[in-house]
Amino acid sequence: MAEERERERVRWGVLATGGIAAAFTADLVDLPDAEVVAVASRTEESAKTFAERFGIPRAYGEGDALAQDEDVDVVYVATPHSAHRAAAGLCLEAGRNVLCEKAFTLNAREARELVDLAKERGSFLMEAMWMYCNPLIRRLKALVDDGAIGEVRTVQADFGLSGPFPPSHRLRDPAQGGGALLDLGVYPVSFAQLLLGEPSEVMARAVLSDESVDLQTGMLLSWESGALASLHCSLVGGTSTSASVTGSQGRIDIPYGFFHADRFVLHRDGRDPEEFTAADATRASLKHEAIEVMRCLRAGETESPLVPLDGTLAVMRTLDAVRDRIGVTYPGETAT
Secondary structure (H helix, E strand, O other), X not given: OHHHHXXXXXXXXXXXXXXXXXXXXXXXXXXXXXXXXXXXXXXXXXXXXXXXXXXXXXXXXXXXXXXXXXXXXXXXXXXXXXXXXXXXXXXXXXXXXXXXXXXXXXXXXXXXXXXXXXXXXXXXXXXXXXXXXXXXXXXXXXXXXXXXXXXXXXXXXXXXXXXXXXXXXXXXXXXXXXXXXXXXXXXXXXXXXXXXXXXXXXXXXXXXXXXXXXXXXXEEEEOOXXXXXXXXXXXXXXXXXXXXXXXXXXXXXXXXXHHHOOEEEEEEOOOOOEEEEOOOOOOOOOHHHHHHHHHHHHHOOOOOOOOOHHHHHHHHHHHHHHHHHHOOOOOOOOOO
C-alpha cells in the first residue's frame, strides 16, 4: 500500500516565493498525495528561506533550473502577471506541466501563446482560478445550469480593497501589470463568464492613478440573450465583495467573499429561501485547485473541465476589451 501511495503522489515545484505562493504551498503540504520537491525565486537566498519554511528539499535562484528539474511533475507559477508568459513558457518549453496564477497573463495574445505551446508540447496547463474549483461555486453553477432560477437576467459582483497602496506597491506598478482589474476584477469577470460565457459587448469606465493603472473600474457586460452583468473592482475602497445572480424565476446571493464562497442563499419564486453551506471549513483554501490539477494529471488530461483553457482565453479577451475602453496599457505591450 505504501508503494501504491508513493506512485500516486504528485511532485510539485513552486516558482516565486510571495504571499500567494506561501498560501498555496501551505495547503499543498497538507495534502497526503502532494509533495513539494523544489522552489525557485529571483534569488537563491529567498528560495532557501522559503524551502526551509516548508521543508522543501531543493531551492533554486532562477526559474530555468526548476523548469529543468526532471523530478517535478507540475510547476505552480506565482510570479506577478507581467512575468507569467515568460515563467510559464519556460516551464512548458522544458516539458513541465503548469498551474499559472490569475490573471493568467497580461493579455489575450500572451494567453494564446501559452495555450498553443502547451498543446504543442502535450503538457497540462491551467489557470489558477480557484473560484471555479470551489465546491460551493460548482454547486451554484449546477443549480443555474439546471434552471433553478430560470433564465439568467443579471449578474452583479464586486471586489474592492480599501488600501491605500503607495505608488511603489506592485498593485500600482505598470511594469508588474498593476491596477485593480487584473488582480481583483478578474474575479467578477470570471464569475459572470462562468455562468454566461463570453459577452457580446463590453463597456467600462475607470479612475486611473498617476502611474496610469486603474484604481477602480466599473464594467457593464451584455449578452445576445439580453443578460447583463454589472461588475466593479477597486484599490481605493473595501467593497462588500459579494455576488448575486438573478434569473427569471429566482435569485442566488453570495455574501462577503464570493470568490471563496462557503455559503449562498437560493431564492426561488414562491418558495422559502434555501441556504447552501460548505461541507468543511475550507473557505479560504486553495487545495481544491491543487486536487483538480492532480486528478487531471493522473487521468492523463491536458486541461481541466473545471477551468477550461477556452474559458481562460475568453476572460482574457474581456479584460483586454475593458483595458481598451479605460485606456490602460503596460510597458512593452504590443497590439493584441
